[in-house]
Amino acid sequence: MSQPLLEREEYIEQAYFFRSYRERLEENSPAQEILQTIREEILATTKLPLALDFLYDEIKHRGKISDGMQRLLHYFTPFQSYVVAKAEEDRSKFDLKIALQILESEATYRTESPTPAGLFVYQFECLSRNRLGYDRGLDAIAADPFFDEAWKAWIRGVRRELGTQDFADFIFYHSEAFLAEQRRQARDPELTIRQSMLFGGQEGRIAKANRGKDPLYMFAALQRQLNYPTVPRPKKRSNELDIPPALQVILNRLEKRIQFLEMEASNSLDLSKFYRTPEELEKMPGANPPTDL
Secondary structure, three states: OOOOOOOHHHHHHHHHHHHHHHHHHHOOOOHHHHHHHHHHHOOOOOOHHHHHHHHHHHHHHHOOHHHHHHOOOOOOOHHHHHHHHHHOOOOOOOOHHHHHHHHHHHHHHHOOOOOHHHHHHHHHHHHHHHOOOHHHHHHHHHOOOOOOHHHHHHHHHHHHHEOOEOHHHHHHOOEHHHHHHHHHHHOOOOOOOOOOOOEOHHHHHHHHHOOOOOHHHHHHHHHHHHOOOOOOOOOOOOOOOOOOHHHHHHHHHHHHHHHHHHHHHOOOOOHHHHOOOHHHHHHOOOOOOOOOO
């Protein structure tokens, strides 16, 4: 069954759902409780509450929301269910919180002025950065109803030929910049070529400038120049532990006591360093309390 395009309000509520689900998972709330709570918050005029009811039943029986999403392909896209499924795989290094953040950003982009080029580059970068697999991943992207038949055929071609040529060439050879270059070389302003022009002239120039480079540089340039959506990345963990101040005081005291015990056990404890002269004692707070008259 082909999936219809959803209304803008559906993607607004989807973005809210993915964000709220991620934030409450970070608070260690149970998944079933989160789904029940968010279901009451979602706009009732959308189809998302019904989808959440189904996800709630699926997570009770199977323990994963991706199983439910894969059975709701008339609502969730194959790419959305694929990303969540990869995060919920056993021994997966792909964090579910990052997966939800990716889907939140994608749904937010769909509420603005999305283009097929911008959506494809975003989804492809998600596969690339998180090593989600190009074979099944590109199949999931091609099944998105946002892409027309020309786009679907091109994406399937990228899936077959990926690795045989530079990824920037896939974009450049299907851009207005390549067509303009061919017309200039042939000195024929009416020249036409067989392949469809899926990308604009600026995308083509950026792709040409990034030939032979890491595709991530091209993605970053497209984000800077054309405001393409940015793919969320996991935050780098600090090497320092976040210890509460009160616990830090207790740890410092324990450390000093252990040092005293070690010094005493080795007969190297010198108490003279803790002695105070009469002048030092007089300067200590409370050394000269007021006398009653």
